Amino acid sequence: MPPSKPPTKPPLSSLISTHDFAAAFPLAVPAKTVAFVTSAATDSLTCAANKEAYASITLRPRILRDVSGPIALSTTLLAHPVRSPIYAAPTSMGRTVHPEGEREIARGCVAAGVAIVVSTSASFAVREVLDVVGGRVPAFFQLYVDRDRHKSETVLREAVGAGVKGVWVTVDAPVIGKREADERAPLDEVEVTTPMSGAQAVRDAAGGGLGRIMGKYVDASLAWGDVAWLRGCLPRGMPVVLKGIQTAMDAVAAMGAGVEGIVVSNHGGRSLDTSPATILVLLELQRCCPQIFDRMEVFVDGGIMRGTDVFKALCLGAKGVGIGRGTLYGLGYGEEGVKKYIEILNDELETTMRMCGVTSLDELHPGLLNTRAVDHLIPSTVDEEHPFAKWRPSKL
Ligand SMILES: Cc1cc2nc3c(=O)[nH]c(=O)nc-3n(C[C@H](O)[C@H](O)[C@H](O)COP(=O)(O)O)c2cc1C
Ligand SMILES: CC(C)CC(=O)C(=O)O
Numbered sequence: 001m002p003p004s005k006p007p008t009k010p011p012l013s014s015l016i017s018t019h020d021f022a023a024a025f026p027l028a029v030p031a032k033t034v035a036f037v038t039s040a041a042t043d044s045l046t047c048a049a050n051k052e053a054y055a056s057i058t059l060r061p062r063i064l065r066d067v068s069g070p071i072a073l074s075t076t077l078l079a080h081p082v083r084s085p086i087y088a089a090p091t092s093m094g095r096t097v098h099p100e101g102e103r104e105i106a107r108g109c110v111a112a113g114v115a116i117v118v119s120t121s122a123s124f125a126v127r128e129v130l131d132v133v134g135g136r137v138p139a140f141f142q143l144y145v146d147r148d149r150h151k152s153e154t155v156l157r158e159a160v161g162a163g164v165k166g167v168w169v170t171v172d173a174p175v176i177g178k179r180e181a182d183e184r185a186p187l188d189e190v191e192v193t194t195p196m197s198g199a200q201a202v203r204d205a206a207g208g209g210l211g212r213i214m215g216k217y218v219d220a221s222l223a224w225g226d227v228a229w230l231r232g233c234l235p236r237g238m239p240v241v242l243k244g245i246q247t248a249m250d251a252v253a254a255m256g257a258g259v260e261g262i263v264v265s266n267h268g269g270r271s272l273d274t275s276p277a278t279i280l281v282l283l284e285l286q287r288c289c290p291q292i293f294d295r296m297e298v299f300v301d302g303g304i305m306r307g308t309d310v311f312k313a314l315c316l317g318a319k320g321v322g323i324g325r326g327t328l329y330g331l332g333y334g335e336e337g338v339k340k341y342i343e344i345l346n347d348e349l350e351t352t353m354r355m356c357g358v359t360s361l362d363e364l365h366p367g368l369l370n371t372r373a374v375d376h377l378i379p380s381t382v383d384e385e386h387p388f389a390k391w392r393p394s395k396l
């Protein structure tokens with residue numbers, strides 16, 4: 001028998017759902033890249049829960065509301081206009097997927113008219129990515145704070161000089177999560193450097209985990225007091241967003257720290273396994289501290305695969321919805337793939353809106369959802385009376 005030919009990736013024109021993109025991804029990139037991108041922390045429970053929780057929330061469609069007119073998806077993110085609330089979440093090392101990495105993601109975002117968040121661990125310097133953007137869509141900078149703060153200050157100066165519209169500090173990864181698939185997959189298939197963090201992929205005694213090795217520079221000493229340090233590094237008026245909020249208590253603390261936004265995120269389940277699904281955290285914020293939605297912009301990411309997921313997040317107060325792995329699945333097909341991935345979600349969102357009797361984003365509200373199936377999972381208060389807040393290790 002002749003050896004069977006390895007399967008080739010299907011043509012872009014044949015992909016009609018985000019799941020089709022996810023299935024095609026392993027056929028488009030090296031095995032190491034698949035392991036790095038798709039892996040999550042330990043048992044991947046949070047990664048799965050992010051998706052499952054969306055399925056547990058059902059819609060309450062309203063009928064006979066003349067939804068024949070155009071649907072307005074355009075909105076603003078931190079006051080910058082975009083064609084859709086969907087944005088490319090920061091993802092590192094884009095060259096593991098495509099030779100043009102984040103520059104190609106940027107082209108796809110420009111074509112779709114959506115915002116991009118550029119990672120400190122991008123394969124290109126922030127200016128090289130913003131040169132592609134050319135001011136046509138808002139670009140934000142995701143900061144991993146370096147243990148050498150001078151390096152972070154330099155990177156921030158470069159990002160501001162390049163024209164980013166805000167800084168998103170990642171706060172859910174003081175150390176990098178244990179991703180076993182990434183650790184096991186041999187490192188020799190890919191050559192990776194990240195110019196802004198100055199890291200290089202070299203296998204060490206613990207294994208070949210790209211995330212862990214390339215994230216060694218991240219400063220675990222980061223604390224609330226550092227928001228003031230960050231402000232001092234930025235021009236007046238530059239928005240600061242904390243990415244990785246997972247409790248109402250920390251959302252309230254973020255509001256107290258005076259930041260302009262938060263991202264409800266658990267890093268796509270890549271950081272701490274069994275941390276809660278992000279849509280449930282958004283629901284917790286609605287229940288425990290609804291005032292924050294008037295004071296800050298709240299974004300969410302993690303597990304979003306359908307327009308109905310986007311719709312649910314927006315109904316619960318999200319101003320924007322980030323796509324992490326999906327952007328990279330799209331990138332497997334270059335700029336056109338990124339654009340198509342976003343447009344599939346936009347189309348599904350439009351359909352969901354019409355079916356639910358609304359034609360503009362400002363008509364979305366929690367009453368369009370039934371959350372009864374998950375209500376028992378939501379902590380109901382942020383104050384010190386809450387059993388979680390009272391729990392102390394000394395009780396063990
Ligand atoms: C391959 C990969 C690299 C990532 N790199 C970063 C990063 O450099 N900085 C960051 O804040 N988040 C990073 N994230 C997390 C994403 O910004 C986002 O929170 C997450 O992917 C959302 O979940 P989703 O993949 O289910 O959409 C990364 C995620 C992936 C999959
Ligand atoms: C740790 C970084 C280098 C990348 C990252 O955030 C990720 O892989 O999730």
